[in-house]
Amino acid sequence: MKKDHEELYAQYEQEFPLALLQEIQSKVPADISQEKLQRVLAGVHDVYVKSKVSPGECVGLVSAESIGEPGTQMTLNTFHFAGVSEMNVTTGLPRIIEIFDARKDIKTPMMEIYFKEPHNKKVEFVRSFAAGLKETVFSDIVEEYTLNIFDQVLRVSFNASLLEDFDLEVKEIVKQIKLKSKGFELSHTDKDISFLHKGKPEELKSLYLLKEKLRNVMIKGLKGIRQVLPVKRGDEFVVLTSGTNLKDVLQMKEVDGARTLSNDIHEIHAVLGIEGARQAIINEVYKVVEAQGLNIDIRHIMLVADIMCASGNVKGITRYGVVSEKASVLARASFETPIKHIINAALEGEVDYLTSVVENVMINQPVPLGTGLPGLVTKMK
């Protein structure tokens, strides 16, 4: 790039959003003359200024309409197969509702785990990594529990092929479960473990309880990851998981933390902070909108994400979330549970300064939005 061009661009740096400036830079022919570039920049500036929002524009309602109106066109089908080798995903309206409600437990928590170079190109590595992620509990690998009443022994025999699959050895398992089986004497072969009850011989129940306790002992993997699936994305391999554990996954050194994603907004908030949550809301909603073949401008989704995150916490668009934070008593009352709001307002002596929309509609006054915002002063002669 020529030097004087750079100066010109620098002049406009403050005027344009960065993306727009970059777009001009990439689209303008490289051999453009100084004078013509000046004209292009001035021209784009004109267009840009003309395209800016007018003050007083009720952008909130426009966004609500833009998202609400196509809602009727979205499918309700919760589960949907995108091709053969993908997983179940909540899409369509249910997913949108789930995100906007800021639900704590979502229907299909998922992660997409990317890897750093050069791991992302190696099938074998990705496959074994994936297998290691899956939360494996004791009972997953057990073939049979045998309770010997006379000897007071619980014998657990493992499925050899599963052990191989998970790359586990009985020795390791014994280490994992030792803590959980206090009061029992352990002995193992390479196929099974036996627990001998040390205490009074009559108490069969404790052996049974031990069995139940052992069932859910985690042997391998990360908590919460129920299902793993290595897939090819472009020229690299990624792992899709059902169930999430972002915190632990990000700590693994082979994982590319910059691209690895979870679809649980609250988890992202806890791990990456509120800006991460805001971006996650935008991405997740946009993904659904795109999959449904709808065209909703990203700005509308941004605004919803922003209002959900404005308080520093992820708040749902519900009567307990965003709506409860409104300053106006009447606005809150007109949404849901009006009596509760009015009683509380009365007790605390709240004052409604009629700054938003519904209150003014109620008392037949102009709404302070759009053309209702400016006043007109005339000089009477």
Next chain:
Amino acid sequence: MEKAIVYKKIKAISFGVLSPKMIQDMSAGKIVTPELYDREGYPVDGGLMDTRLGVVDPGLVCKTDGLKLKESLGHFGYIELARPVVHIKFVKTIYDLLKATCRGCNQVMIPTQHLKKQISVLDEVRVEQGFEAGRRKIKEIIKKYLAKDKCPHCEAKQEKIKLEKPYNFYEGETRLSPIEVRARLEKISDDELSIFGFRPGEFRPEWMILTVMQIPPVTMRPSITLESGERSEDDLTHKLGDIVRINQRLFENINAGAPEVIIEDLWDLLQYHVTTFFDNEVPQLPPARHRGGQVLKTLATRVSSKEGRIRHNLAGKRTDFSARTVISPDPMIELNEVGVPQRIAMTLTVPERITEWNKEYLKEFVQRGPKLYPGANYIIKPDGRRKAITDDTKKEILEELVPGYIIERHLINGDIALFNRQPSLHRMSMMCHSVKVLPGKTFRLNPAVCNPYNADFDGDEMNLHIPQTEEARAEAKILMLVETQLISPRDGLSVVGCIQDAITGNYLLTKELVLSRQEAVDLLYNCGIDDLSALPDKEKLDGKDVFSVLLPKNFNFSGKDKSGNDVKIVHGILKTGYMDKANLGQESGLMLRNLYEQYGPKSTSDFLGKVSKLGITVLSRRGFTIGIGDMDLLENTYDEIQQTIAKAEAEAYSLIDDFQAGKLEPLPGRTLAETVELRILEALNRARNKSGDLTMKQVKESTAVVMAKCGARGNPLNIAQMAGVVGQQALRGKRIEHGYHDRTLPYFKKKDLSPNAHGFIRNSFKSGLTPSEFFFGAMTGRDALMDTALRTPKSGYLYRRLSNAMQDLKVEYDGTVRDASGRIVQFSYGEDGLDVSRTQNGVVDVMTVIHNVVGEIKRS
């Protein structure tokens, strides 16, 4: 002359609890008797219908303000309760207060040094995060100190306070009567109130126990006279009657020194009646009923829910000067117009003020009167009185008309109207049209505006509103006119566009028609074009030439059509490409968007109107029809499709064989049974898609294919289903599995995995379906129907929540987006401050600018 009008603006509304003294001071009278009327039918003094509380009968005068029916707003009264009673809505707060204060010294059980700190913390939270966060903080604070069973001030041992719902308090095992509760609340000092969130000076906790009760004005609970002459009282009056009656009996019993048990019983009954007066839906109480068993509608019921005061009467308004009827299409009227039946035009009116200059003109309307169109229905005199124009009064009115009078004249062409179709999901659901009075009984609208309203003509009805003031008309015309709403703020693309016939017509015109000069001129004149200078001077005219006449002279455009071919317009002449949905339709191509940007709303809507007229005219002259023959396929296409299906079926069978033989490799993360299902489904869907492609590729042009190609109606899949094969019916992304044990229908063998046993329809709609195929088709049809029925309320609720949460967000003068309390939500709207409806699909059009400066750039 006109009354001096006092303009007042409400600045704020404050909420609070009335003190007993306030209730007495503001009341118009004390109610002492449950009787309503005396023997003559007049309201009894001191009764519930006392005329001091306002009037609901014609002829009576309110004793408080001396006004008549409908003039008097009504006044509150009060009754003195014989014993105090708990207000049901404050029970929770009372409970919290009792728990948090000492039974001995009545101080809040927070050590003094902590109290100050907590109050300041609370204030901070309130200022920073609002009332709701403050409320949560209060609960937190109270909970923190609650666990102690010893008062930090007087060291008195505390008993556990229990609330037996709905309104009985117990301390340990002994019951606290409302008198005792009140006594405790009275002793809480003002200084300590703020820790509970109350404002000292404005509120006393003992007011939450009622000693006197307000009686709402009569106007709030009007009685109705039935046809039989019998009076029927409002539910509230019934309830109040109960309260007053029990209250009196309680008084009498107390004065007579009746046994405590009887007094307790009556007291409880009074408590019950007062409670149900406020809220008749308290979970633990049996609701108060009419004699017939119908539940009484008391105060809380009146306020809440969708039919309640707030959402129905306060947030929702009703209007005069509106009409509703069936809609039907009229492609010959402008986009901006709405066809209004004459009968409606003669009922709806526009007020016009007489001046020196329009006096004669307006007199003509009066002369014609209400029965002749265009006439006038009413006049409004300068003193505000309204007079109907009839044959008798006409002459008199004509004589007295002077400037200053207002005439309510009939609608005439060019009047401003708002047109709306429910559900009003976005702002384009209510647009401004100019009236065109037409014969007939339906509203007429240009089919191009069907899309923003989401209207069709299968019996849809729409509403019309006539703005009555100059301000309203100006605002409607400038902000809401159809042509100003062409670009959707949702995606920055056009929401209106040609539909159906208009698209087909233009497609055929630009694709294949060659016209003689005479035909072309005739055609153009028919769509309202009389300037034919743009038509090339040739005897044989190409359809593109005809179309180009409509384009502005210096319009340049290059884009793609629906099938991906280039469309190029140079200097207002269509050089290459066909006009189809991609460029003429709504929500797609950028041609309309470009036109709008360069030539403004007026010419875009003109253009659109003319283009759709042109398309329709072309089509009706050329002739365009569809029949069963259009579904015919060429011999070899048909064979090919049959082969494709046969191959897919064979593939499915071999998969099943493999599966049964255990030779199938499972897909990662799936069981064998799932794998075979998926692969069969995939194979069959592939076959269906392929047969769709084959159908569209066949050389024989049928009208159905033309429509699908240009996007007017239908898609390749529809045609393939009619002509080739209907294909696999899928339920929830799977083949059909429902029905009997191990099979879908008793017609099949158990565990049959074959395509036709799980909903594969190998026939086409034309060849006809077998019974089992038909049944599978009906299954998916029902599923789709249910999906829609379940979706509508869900998405409706989502929309309501979104709009309620975001309605007060606006862009401030500094470019930030803020909510009503001034809290910043975004520093710059959408991160770049762009208005979506002023961009092209959300981006600033850099290319055009560069284009204009540098000239044509070769596309890499």
